[in-house]
Amino acid sequence: MNIRHLAVSTAAIAMASSANLADADVTGAVFVTYPVVAEDFGGNTVSVIVQDLYLLSDDPKDTNLNVYDLVFTDFAKVPYFQSFTGTGWVPTNLGGPFDTDALRRADSFVTVGGFEQGLDRMPEQSPGAGAGTGLDPNFGGNSAQYPGNLAGWYNGSPPNYNGQVGDTIVGLACLVGRFAYDGDFTLEGSALSVTWNQGIGTPGKQAGFTVVETTCPTCEDCDGNGVWDVVDLANGTSDDCDGDGLLDICESNDDCDLDGQPDSCQISNDSSLDLNNDGVLDSCQNVPFSGLTTEIVPILDRGYLSDIPGSAICYRLYATVDAPNAQVIGLYGNEDHALSIAADGGFWQAPLGGDLTSSVPCDEAGMFPDLRFDSWLTVNATCASDDMTLQAGMNFKAFNAGGGIDTSNGIVFVDPDQPQSFPDDQGRVLLAQLTSIDGSLPSGRINVLGFNPAGEEWFAFEVEWPEPPLVDCNDNGVQDAIDIGSGASIDCSLDGIPDECQFDQMMTDCNDNGVWDVCDIADGTSIDDDGDLRPDECCFGDADRDGDVDVDDIIEIIISWNDVGFSYADLDGDGVVDGSDLSLVLGAFGTCE
DSSP: OOGGGTTOOHHHHHTOSHHHHHTOSEEEEEEEEEEEEEEOGGGOEEEEEEEEEEEEESOTTOEEEEEEEEEOOGGGOSOOOOOTTOOSSSOOOOOGGGOOHHHHHTOOEEOSSOSOOOTTSOOOOOTTTTTTEEEOGGGOOTTOSSOOTTEEEEESOGGGOTTBOEEETTEEEEEEEEEEESSOOOOTTOEEEEEEESSTTSOOEEEEEEEEEOOOTTOOOTTOSSSOHHHHHHHTSSOOTTOSSSOGGGOGGGOTTOSSSOHHHHHHHOGGGOTTOSSSOGGGSOOOEEEEEEEEEOOOSOOTTOOSOTTOEEEEEEEEESSTTOEEEEEEEOSSSOEEEEOTTOBOOOTTOOSBGGGSOOOTTOSOGGGGGOOEEOSSOSSSTTOOOEEESOOOHHHHTTOOEEESSEEEEOOTTOGGGSOOTTSEEEEEEEEETTOOOOEEEEEEEEEOTTSOEEEEEEEEOOOOOOOOTTOSSSOHHHHHHHTSSOOTTOSSSOGGGTOTTOOOOTTOSSSOHHHHHHTTSSOOTTOSSSOTTSOTTOTTOSSSOSHHHHHHHHHTTTOBSSOTTOTTOSSBOSHHHHHHHHHTTTOOO
């Protein structure tokens, strides 16, 4: 069967006269040339020149059925590249690990349409593209180096309309082949014929064309390197970090460091390049701001009569600067950049505290220990002594009731002459202390203003409240303060450190009252005059807990020998009953009678 007659009626063939050609809707065969650099299966890099072959049309209804009688010039007869995972000239992308960039963009194949196309991209051989393509006997087989003389190929399933023309980079057209080679070649001057109609039940038409090279009218080359931008992007030889289809190097109006990349893209990919969130690279301006930092303040020595909930955690927020002579003047919210601070469970407020440190008494005598953990805003002060912190426009009503702070017209500040606006030796300026009732980290967006060492103002906009550094003595991945606040860890000593990190060999209950001995000592239930963290009422060396140290205690040690884990016979609390425990009994033998 001659492929030129496939799916074409006898009457239609008779119409293929010179008069019919004058009415032809398929108007020509053209190719475009571009370089491709792509990665093949196994990581090998492929570098080829690609020529995509199209059939042009002047009617969007035209549907190509087959290409036949292809005659290549000598300049087109080269061993065309086939991707490692391709299976010859029929488009075959199996997907999964076989779906490589080289198969999609550099593999040689023939087709009758069936590819996703557009005005702004080169067609790719994605899984399923070109399905149904068949080769006629003249082609030379699926593994031929190039199509044979009078070769042809066809859409083996015409009802799927694979060959219908559409918008492509060369105009209204249909892709019918891709030819890739790593040396000199050209399709120019080759000849082919084509059959098309306008859908099922419509008459077929045929025409022959000489293949010519064309340009891509929709393709830009903004950097003038001789390669279309769409190809530069596909090959990875140019960047488009904001995905707008324009090469970064061509968007120089937003490139303060003149590195060929838009600043907005650099910042989007790496927020550390713009720590003050003003949309300008920090390297292009003299802004000493280096971010916000959070610190957990252990709630210590509050006593068992404290009003602070056991779940509460005290956080401090600092603005950090990288120049000792830089100033932080305050934090604020305006119509462009609102200030917001909140916590899931609300904030704890001390009865004698204040909204600003300028109204918080300095309790140097420690008469009101809870006052140290009041929630407030500040500029580098912790209480009222010599504090010049001011505010304007702030509404603290919700804050006083345990809620958050929101303002688009308020500021907490000091005037620029105040020395408290300068950082400490760690480059920090304290902005807030907030004790969250449920222990959750405060959230919010903070705006900061200040001056650099040259006296020039700087701003930081809507910087998010950061996580504090992890303090985790028991290595469970949770902040020690959260362990204590949630009850997962005990802190009988009230020093902010889980007791298991300090007293792991002293977590005993020698008086059998259901409370750890260190907690009995801490709350005054037991006396510990000798400071050994064992209640004095307990008999040291009394392994059987009968109130004295005698032969029965030695027997208790012996019968418990090598026991691992909790045991009253483990007198030294090292987790195993052994010779050291026996030595303690022998040393205390005859006591506590």
